């Protein structure tokens with residue numbers, strides 16, 4: 633019964649398409665990042681967002697301790713980077729891939745992402761297997777060319793306008 637509920641929920645969530653991001657942070661003399669789609673705009677006053685991070689993943693404890701994190705929204709050409717940051721490589725090896733830069737706080741960000749959203753962590757709420765981290769937005773970088781990388785129905789995709797009805 634329990635298993636069936638989980639399977640149905642997973643199946644339903646395959647229909648929730650989302651932009652692929654890499655959440656990055658640094659602390660304790662190291663950098664870390666993971667691919668994540670559980671990222672949501674939270675409030676405009678103050679500008680803030682939330683990210684949901686698995687407590688059993690290796691990013692979680694570092695994120696719980698650091699003051700800042702960055703949400704990098706990926707573009708269509710960054711599928712390989714998404715795969716690198718999904719757990720196939722050790723954290724430091726992941727940063728050998730992609731155009732990583734550092735802000736004035738030493739926070740790593742992807743210089744050619746669709747957008748990099750720099751956040752100061754304001755709260756963390758534990759729920760089930762995940763923690764919700766709330767970040768207040770301190771600054772943003774954006775690319776003028778808007779072509780986000782999406783993930784839905786178990787595959788990568790792109791965002792395209794619907795053709796006008798005939």
Ligand SMILES: Cc1cc2nc3c(=O)[nH]c(=O)nc-3n(C[C@H](O)[C@H](O)[C@H](O)COP(=O)(O)O)c2cc1C
Nearest residue numbers: 666667668669670684685686689690717718719783
């Ligand atoms: C498309 C996609 C979306 C993901 N979204 C999330 C997410 O929102 N939160 C999360 O904790 N993990 C998410 N993951 C899984 C993490 O990327 C993965 O568990 C992590 O990189 C494992 O790192 P570790 O081996 O260092 O623990 C996602 C993976 C993929 C491929």
